[in-house]
Amino acid sequence: MKPFFSALFRSKAGLFGWIILIVFVAVAIAAPWLGLPNPIRGSLTARLAPPTWTGLFSPGPHPFGTDQLGRDILSRIVFGSRTTLLIACGAVVLGGIVGVTLGIIAGYFRGFVDSLLMRLVDIQLALPLMLLALLVVAAVGPSTTNLVIVLALTSWIRYARIVRGQVLAVREREFVLSAKAIGASTARIMFSHILPNILTPALVVATLELARVIIMDAALSFIGLGVQPPAPSWGRMLADGRTYISGAWWIVTFPGLAIVLTVLSVNLVGDWLRDYFDPRQRSVR
Amino acid sequence: MIRYLLTKILEALIAVWGVLTIVFFVTRIIGDPAALLLPLGASAEQIDALNAQLGLDRPLIEQYITYIGQVFQGDFGQSFQFGRPAMQVVLERMPATLELSTAAIILGTLIGAVAGSIAALKKGTMAELIVMIFALLGQATPVFWLGIMLILFFAVDLGWVPTGGYGTISHLILPAVTLAVFVCSSIARLLRSNLLDVLKEDYVRTARAKGLMPRTIFIWHVGRNALIPVVTMIGIITGELLGGSVVTETVFAWPGVGRLIIQAIEAKDFPVIQAGVALIAFIFVLINLAIDLLYGLLDPRIRERR
Numbered sequence: 001m002k003p004f005f006s007a008l009f010r011s012k013a014g015l016f017g018w019i020i021l022i023v024f025v026a027v028a029i030a031a032p033w034l035g036l037p038n039p040i041r042g043s044l045t046a047r048l049a050p051p052t053w054t055g056l057f058s059p060g061p062h063p064f065g066t067d068q069l070g071r072d073i074l075s076r077i078v079f080g081s082r083t084t085l086l087i088a089c090g091a092v093v094l095g096g097i098v099g100v101t102l103g104i105i106a107g108y109f110r111g112f113v114d115s116l117l118m119r120l121v122d123i124q125l126a127l128p129l130m131l132l133a134l135l136v137v138a139a140v141g142p143s144t145t146n147l148v149i150v151l152a153l154t155s156w157i158r159y160a161r162i163v164r165g166q167v168l169a170v171r172e173r174e175f176v177l178s179a180k181a182i183g184a185s186t187a188r189i190m191f192s193h194i195l196p197n198i199l200t201p202a203l204v205v206a207t208l209e210l211a212r213v214i215i216m217d218a219a220l221s222f223i224g225l226g227v228q229p230p231a232p233s234w235g236r237m238l239a240d241g242r243t244y245i246s247g248a249w250w251i252v253t254f255p256g257l258a259i260v261l262t263v264l265s266v267n268l269v270g271d272w273l274r275d276y277f278d279p280r281q282r283s284v285r
Numbered sequence: 286m287i288r289y290l291l292t293k294i295l296e297a298l299i300a301v302w303g304v305l306t307i308v309f310f311v312t313r314i315i316g317d318p319a320a321l322l323l324p325l326g327a328s329a330e331q332i333d334a335l336n337a338q339l340g341l342d343r344p345l346i347e348q349y350i351t352y353i354g355q356v357f358q359g360d361f362g363q364s365f366q367f368g369r370p371a372m373q374v375v376l377e378r379m380p381a382t383l384e385l386s387t388a389a390i391i392l393g394t395l396i397g398a399v400a401g402s403i404a405a406l407k408k409g410t411m412a413e414l415i416v417m418i419f420a421l422l423g424q425a426t427p428v429f430w431l432g433i434m435l436i437l438f439f440a441v442d443l444g445w446v447p448t449g450g451y452g453t454i455s456h457l458i459l460p461a462v463t464l465a466v467f468v469c470s471s472i473a474r475l476l477r478s479n480l481l482d483v484l485k486e487d488y489v490r491t492a493r494a495k496g497l498m499p500r501t502i503f504i505w506h507v508g509r510n511a512l513i514p515v516v517t518m519i520g521i522i523t524g525e526l527l528g529g530s531v532v533t534e535t536v537f538a539w540p541g542v543g544r545l546i547i548q549a550i551e552a553k554d555f556p557v558i559q560a561g562v563a564l565i566a567f568i569f570v571l572i573n574l575a576i577d578l579l580y581g582l583l584d585p586r587i588r589e590r591r
Contacts, residue, residue: 013421122296123303126573127566128528131546132307135562138550139311215427219532222429223547238430242536245433246441253437256430264425 007276014275017268024262028081037061039079040230042070048248065250067241073250076232077258083227084234084262087144088213091151092206098152099159100202104190106160107167114164121157129154133216137225144227147220151213159205166198200277207270211263218259234259289581297574302353304566309352312555313345361560366549371556375542375564381451382534382541386526388461393468394519400469401476406503408481416473423470428529432463432536449538460537464529468522475518479511486510513584520576524569 008015027034047070052062064073106114124132136150170176171194179193220226221235229236234255241251343351355361361371404416439459440448446455483489484507492502526533530543538544542561549557 119299119303123300123307125524126297126300126570127304127307127562128524128569130525130528130531131562131565134531134546134550135308135311135558138558211425218427219429219529223532223535225550235429238433242433245437249437252430252433256427256434259430260422260426263427264421267421267425 004276008272011272011275013268014272017265017272020261020265021269024081024265025085027078028085031078031082034078036075036078037072039071039075039232042066042072044070046070048244048251050248051250064254065248067237067248067251068244073237073254076237077234077255080232080234080237080255081258081262083144083231084214084217087147087151087217087227088210090148091155091213091217092210094148095152095155095209096159096202096206099156099205100163100195100198102156103160103163104167104194104198107164108171108186108190108194110168117160118164121160124157130216130219133220134223134225137220142220142225142228147217147226151216154216155209155213158209159202162201162205163198166201167194170194170197204270204274204277207266207273211266211270214259214263214266286581290578293574293577293581297570300570301567304570305353305356305563306349308559308562308566309349312559313348356563361563362556364549364557365554366552366557371554371560372564374557375545375560378540378542378545379564381539382527382530382543385457385460385464385533385539385541386523386530388457389464389468389526390519390523392461393465393522394472396465397469397472398476398515401473402480402503404473404477405480405484413477416477420470420473423466424474426466428463428467429532429536431466432460432533435459435463436536449536451538451540456537460533460539463537464526464533468526471518471522472515476511476515479514480507483507483511509583513580516576516580516583520573523572527565527569530565 008018046062046066047068049062049066049070051065062072062074064077066072067076102117106117133150133154136153137146140146140150176189176193179189184193217226218233218235218238221233222239224236224239226235227233237255238252241248241255244251359372361375363369364371364374367374400416400420404413404420407413436448436459439445446458450456489502489506492506497506527543530541531546532543533539534541534544535547542565546558546561548554549561
């Protein structure tokens with residue numbers, strides 16, 4: 001494996017992705033200390049104010065303008081990114097834990113457990129993920145926890161499939177056979193011997209899933225099934241801004257750009273990670 | 286081939302049954318339909334009476350069996366909002382959804398195929414770079430936001446097309462283009478990488494060595510093999526378009542099944558939600574079945590593996 005940083009600096013796209021992603025995460029974490037206006041309470045005197053730029057390098061008090069309630073768009077985007085990233089990361093980690101565990105079990109035991117699990121995957125794949133998410137959120141209500149669970153539910157299958165395939169190959173390797181020969185327990189073989197060998201592909205799936213989950217979260221909140229107002233969320237900002245589209249283009253423009261940049265950077269990082277871990281496989285998507 | 290066919294049909298049936306089961310149990314969690322149907326302040330006896338009338342007082346498993354039986358006759362119950370059979374309400378909206386999805390898939394696949402081929406054949410040139418940047422951006426852009434931006438530019442500012450609605454070709458243009466951007470980005474990226482792989486194959490070198498015309502090689506040796514995974518991809522994309530219709534149709538005020546489902550969720554019209562989701566899943570399963578069969582026809586290795 002190539003050294004991390006030299007591989008990174010050789011790929012412009014990967015470097016770009018990493019930088020954007022790190023900046024976004026840093027800003028999201030540091031949001032309360034950045035001196036931004038209150039994202040939830042605006043001033044009605046400043047409603048629908050256009051972006052205030054007096055020059056290229058001198059943003060005014062509302063660099064991205066304000067919305068119909070006079071709330072600062074930039075501030076809402078930044079605070080919205082906290083929710084989005086929290087939900088998306090939570091869903092990807094939860095989906096990952098479930099998917100990897102089930103994938104290992106299916107691949108290791110094969111037979112009945114495996115066919116059962118793979119049938120389950122097929123059934124779930126027959127229902128477009130967005131509809132599944134929609135149906136479940138409508139049933140259990142759109143709290144942050146529920147959103148994490150629902151998005152994880154749309155995510156575990158991808159891990160399970162990839163991991164199962166990897167485990168089928170790994171379980172026949174010498175180190176697994178010798179661990180079995182010296183009488184290691186099944187749990188020990190699965191988690192100390194097999195797990196480390198499938199973490200890399202799982203990590204690549206995780207990045208690609210992160211991008212998909214961010215878009216799905218935005219879509220759910222766009223149709224009103226995301227984090228509930230007044231908490232800022234990117235999808236909701238777009239939905240609300242549509243009413244004012246003819247007079248205030250900035251409300252619908254900037255939150256969308258934030259989604260595109262985040263998803264783009266995550267995708268670039270994902271592609272780069274795949275090439276980094278497995279140079280033979282080029283970006284296939 | 287017969288065995289392959291039967292396996293695939295059986296798998297499709299199991300998938301449909303599974304989806305119906307998921308839909309049944311999830312909608313049972315959504316809430317108590319009787320409490321919603323009756324006016325506020327209805328007495329406990331009235332609620333019990335309606336529950337008995339709707340069959341909701343019987344054991345869950347019995348309800349489930351009745352439900353599956355009715356569903357196979359296309360009976361999802363009466364819509365709470367419209368007072369008509371739910372499936373009828375959904376079927377009326379289906380043509381609009383299919384019209385939009387078909388237009389988007391045809392447009393997106395054509396553009397994506399051309400762009401992907403250019404990117405692979407002109408590898409290392411500016412053309413490849415431009416295609417790849419657009420494809421990356423297209424994949425990162427949520428369809429609903431792209432839709433809003435196109436409305437802002439072409440409908441609000443330029444006034445070339447309506448901001449939303451249904452009926453004429455000019456209503457179809459924006460939504461179809463929006464979805465096509467998403468379709469063609471995925472197709473272009475996949476086709477490019479497949480083409481690059483296939484171009485390295487021995488049989489392509491052999492064909493070149495035989496002195497065949499580049500165009501013949503590209504169409505008969507390269508294209509055929511690179512297209513097979515694209516066919517699968519179209520199946521996956523169709524699923525995303527149908528599922529995503531709940532969002533896109535909302536953006537463009539397009540009167541399809543997706544928008545109907547959203548309205549039904551707001552009105553807690555469970556029979557319509559169930560019928561809509563089940564119908565979309567059914568169409569998706571049918572399309573995937575068709576693709577699996579096509580795949581078996583295109584690639585002899587697949588049907589022989591089973």
